[in-house]
Amino acid sequence: MGSFQSLPDDHQYRTLSQKTGFSLEQIGILHNRFKQLSQNEDTLRRDDLKTIQDLESNPIRSQIIEAFFDKRNFQKDATGSVQEIGFEEFLTVMSYFRAPAHQITEEQREEIRRAKLRFLFNMHDTDNDGTITLEEYRHVVEELLSRSGALGRETAKGIADAAMLEVASITVGPMAPDEFYEGITFEQFLKILKGVEIETRMHIRFLNMDTTVLCK
Amino acid sequence: MELKVFIVALGLLLGSLVAASSPAASNGKESSHSGVGDHESAGHGNQSRRAFPVLSFDYEHVRLPFEISLWVLLASLMKLGFHLIPRISSIVPESCLLIVVGLLIGGLMKLVGEVPPVLRSDIFFLYLLPPIILDAGYFLPIRPFTENLGTILMFAVVGTLWNSFFIGGLLYGVCQLEGVHLVHVDLLSCLLFGSIISAVDPVAVLAVFEEIHINELLHILVFGESLLNDAVTVVLYHLFEEYSSVGTITITDVFLGIVCFLVVSLGGIVVGAIYGILAAFTSRFTSHTRVIEPLFVFVYSYMAYLSAEVFHLSGIMALIACGAVMRPYVEANISHKSHTTTKYFLKMWSSVSDTLIFIFLGVSTVAGPHQWNWTFVIVTLILCLVARVLGVVGLTFVINKFRIVKLTTKDQFIVAYGGLRGAIAFSLAYLLDITHFPMRNMFLTAIITVIFFTVFVQGMTIRPLVDLLAVKKKQETKRSINEEIHTQFLDHLLTGIEDICGHYGHHHWKDKLNRFNKKYVKKCLIAGERSKEPQLIAFYHKMEMKQAIELVESGGGAKLPSALPSTVSMQNIQPKKPPADRALPQLSKAREEEIRKILRTNLQKTRMRLRSYNRHTLVADPYEDGWNDIIKRKKMIELEKKISQMNNYLTVPAPPPDSPTISRARLASDPQAWGMKTTTESIPTIKVDLASPQSPESVNVVDELSKKEKQQKQSKDKDEEGGLTMKLPERKEKEGDEDPPKCLMRCLSDPGPAPEDEDEDQPFLP
Numbered sequence: 002m003g004s005f006q007s008l009p010d011d012h013q014y015r016t017l018s019q020k021t022g023f024s025l026e027q028i029g030i031l032h033n034r035f036k037q038l039s040q041n042e043d044t045l046r047r048d049d050l051k052t053i054q055d056l057e058s059n060p061i062r063s064q065i066i067e068a069f070f071d072k073r074n075f076q077k078d079a080t081g082s083v084q085e086i087g088f089e090e091f092l093t094v095m096s097y098f099r100a101p102a103h104q105i106t107e108e109q110r111e112e113i114r115r116a117k118l119r120f121l122f123n124m125h126d127t128d129n130d131g132t133i134t135l136e137e138y139r140h141v142v143e144e145l146l147s148r149s150g151a152l153g154r155e156t157a158k159g160i161a162d163a164a165m166l167e168v169a170s171i172t173v174g175p176m177a178p179d180e181f182y183e184g185i186t187f188e189q190f191l192k193i194l195k196g197v198e199i200e201t202r203m204h205i206r207f208l209n210m211d212t213t214v215l216c217k
Numbered sequence: 218m219e220l221k222v223f224i225v226a227l228g229l230l231l232g233s234l235v236a237a238s239s240p241a242a243s244n245g246k247e248s249s250h251s252g253v254g255d256h257e258s259a260g261h262g263n264q265s266r267r268a269f270p271v272l273s274f275d276y277e278h279v280r281l282p283f284e285i286s287l288w289v290l291l292a293s294l295m296k297l298g299f300h301l302i303p304r305i306s307s308i309v310p311e312s313c314l315l316i317v318v319g320l321l322i323g324g325l326m327k328l329v330g331e332v333p334p335v336l337r338s339d340i341f342f343l344y345l346l347p348p349i350i351l352d353a354g355y356f357l358p359i360r361p362f363t364e365n366l367g368t369i370l371m372f373a374v375v376g377t378l379w380n381s382f383f384i385g386g387l388l389y390g391v392c393q394l395e396g397v398h399l400v401h402v403d404l405l406s407c408l409l410f411g412s413i414i415s416a417v418d419p420v421a422v423l424a425v426f427e428e429i430h431i432n433e434l435l436h437i438l439v440f441g442e443s444l445l446n447d448a449v450t451v452v453l454y455h456l457f458e459e460y461s462s463v464g465t466i467t468i469t470d471v472f473l474g475i476v477c478f479l480v481v482s483l484g485g486i487v488v489g490a491i492y493g494i495l496a497a498f499t500s501r502f503t504s505h506t507r508v509i510e511p512l513f514v515f516v517y518s519y520m521a522y523l524s525a526e527v528f529h530l531s532g533i534m535a536l537i538a539c540g541a542v543m544r545p546y547v548e549a550n551i552s553h554k555s556h557t558t559t560k561y562f563l564k565m566w567s568s569v570s571d572t573l574i575f576i577f578l579g580v581s582t583v584a585g586p587h588q589w590n591w592t593f594v595i596v597t598l599i600l601c602l603v604a605r606v607l608g609v610v611g612l613t614f615v616i617n618k619f620r621i622v623k624l625t626t627k628d629q630f631i632v633a634y635g636g637l638r639g640a641i642a643f644s645l646a647y648l649l650d651i652t653h654f655p656m657r658n659m660f661l662t663a664i665i666t667v668i669f670f671t672v673f674v675q676g677m678t679i680r681p682l683v684d685l686l687a688v689k690k691k692q693e694t695k696r697s698i699n700e701e702i703h704t705q706f707l708d709h710l711l712t713g714i715e716d717i718c719g720h721y722g723h724h725h726w727k728d729k730l731n732r733f734n735k736k737y738v739k740k741c742l743i744a745g746e747r748s749k750e751p752q753l754i755a756f757y758h759k760m761e762m763k764q765a766i767e768l769v770e771s772g773g774g775a776k777l778p779s780a781l782p783s784t785v786s787m788q789n790i791q792p793k794k795p796p797a798d799r800a801l802p803q804l805s806k807a808r809e810e811e812i813r814k815i816l817r818t819n820l821q822k823t824r825m826r827l828r829s830y831n832r833h834t835l836v837a838d839p840y841e842d843g844w845n846d847i848i849k850r851k852k853m854i855e856l857e858k859k860i861s862q863m864n865n866y867l868t869v870p871a872p873p874p875d876s877p878t879i880s881r882a883r884l885a886s887d888p889q890a891w892g893m894k895t896t897t898e899s900i901p902t903i904k905v906d907l908a909s910p911q912s913p914e915s916v917n918v919v920d921e922l923s924k925k926e927k928q929q930k931q932s933k934d935k936d937e938e939g940g941l942t943m944k945l946p947e948r949k950e951k952e953g954d955e956d957p958p959k960c961l962m963r964c965l966s967d968p969g970p971a972p973e974d975e976d977e978d979q980p981f982l983p
Contacts, residue, residue: 034718038717059709060709065713065717160757163757167697196700205715
């Protein structure tokens, strides 16, 4: 887990930069933010993230926070979640939201796409069995509509059901009445979200951030 | 064969048009057709008696509307004709053909000795242009527009300024050359000419780009630019026109010009937004007079345009702002029928306008005063092209530094090539006063030449070029519910990440705006419960409605729309519950859910044809009555509790796997009673089979259709405003194991509580 002592030195920044693709300047800014959130400690906990006021009104708040502590997102082939993360993990999760560079090949673009969609998939697949089951998908839709009161809860089921039906019919095709569709696998997830240009949409502009102004 | 008949009809029409527009003919006809009897030409002082005229001819008093109607009819028949000729419409864009037709008609009129009408600027700006712009503004795709707003503004403002000054300046330089005989053209006139000709024309762009189906990004870039450059054009035009008589422009004037630009554009947008909000607010109260709903959309928008024109603000921007602002709220308030009406009226008017504009351009070319000057025209043409290319390339270089999705060379080429000029330039030039601008005719000629060149050459070649360069085309896929869910999810996710980073970015402000909208604005402007509806649910219901309507229109089961998951049903995705787990309480909860589902999926019902309707009241819209049902669901739950007391009649047998009726869950709903007495077998209904334990909450629309079951609906007379009536069809032909469901059905169709218990609500059971 590398955690940084007092002042980070350039060497550590450079290794991070190579690993995640951020520039040194961006890493500096994010490190400042990390220190601000973790109250100058070396590790970040869930409670630290929960103190961010702007997140209060976000319907999928808990899922976002969970994503930071989900081992699948910063280690390959690891499962489970941790209680606290260091700056490196924070940066790794953030790197999923970088924009792809301009001049990249098709394969690199595809790879970036897969990585980002994997992140999304992990957010939905909470029990880590490799598929998004109907229950998990329902939960997703319910969370999205969680701010809409009773009306939202009722139709959430219908919407989730319709969405699953759609996925099943697009990816699997005709099914006999007694076959059972387990859930959405990662490949199917890739397929149904082909129309959404994830690699360019899922990004935030890390370029001009001035986080010191926004103390929360 | 069809074509020959058509051509004959067209010929007759043309003949009558030519004849009608000649004033000399009418007098002659009048005297020859005045019927039996003397015709005292000496005036009416002489009281000699003439025989009562049985048949008289009086053309003068219907002349104007008659001619207008003839022109509109001609334009529409032309449009029809082009699509009857198969090959040409795929090679030549419609606008070119229409200009050619205009040329022919103009030529015809000149032959006959008539003066062909010229496209008068006030007719153009007041009557022909607004429908096209309103159509564009109302259906403007907001998401790509706002995502690319920076780029569009750069092209519109900076690009147009660059074009005007480049063309104007260089033209002046050329005019100063010896041997061109154009020394009298001064700088300001050249700049004025530059500003008129540099604006990309939305009418022409729409006409050409609509046929080539290019990808959304490029379409919105070129089209957005053509709309937003109106403000720049208006300011430059007035600035140069005002001061060209004086001859000089000072720094103060330039500064005032910049201020004027801000006032014109922002003022136009504000005026449009105000009218848009008024329209949205008005539409909140139209639930009892659905018939005039589309009228509000049109009239408020037109008023926005006219109000902006009063102050010389940018009318186009006002119209766009009005349409874009009012649309989400108006669409939530008006009925489905009004929405369709609005859409079709807008498309119809803009189509007719578009056709008329191009035909008149052709006619004006023949009619208009011309002054041909080789140098001027050729230089103008070359400069236009060069300026456009340089402008686009230069601006893209700057813009790409700020964009995530960069514009490639191919994109730049299309944007540059798509800079078509059109009728706006012509009308602006026509407005010039010839006493102040002696070279106006030369300007007109040059402008017409440029318009012809861009529309014909660029318009015709853009389609093969798009294919040649393999530019990405528009994706025709329908928006799926998965994509919608994930788009929303992404929005929230990105906002959350921005908040974690502490960065007030793009997503943060968008989220804030959405929340403001939801909290305050929607409450004011949307009627009833719809104001609280989240976007995802709105999308889902829209989709359900669309599917239901498609089902009906496809003949009730003959051919299913491909969007429906026809091959997978709910039980395939529902985890199988162990059979022991079917305690009665679970079933009643399931039934409760079912009833709620019945109400909610009222939206999926099939539409019966209306027998009759009053001119002033339309039958209550299923969509909005579906909403009333959801509101009234509490009452239903109470009723359900009463029904659940009849539980003891139910048993829940294990369904045989191959039972045709229980093998799928069906949802029964026969909602609105439209006053229909007859039932047809082919109307697909979705029935709930509550005894099926496999999928207690399932919906399967589709499978129902493949089986035409005989049902007899109870017909009931209800008022049109009566709203929801639940009628469950009685099934007659079932086999033995149907008893439990039949019992259930019968229970549900039991009259239950007396209707007078619910005062204003619709009775749940008949």
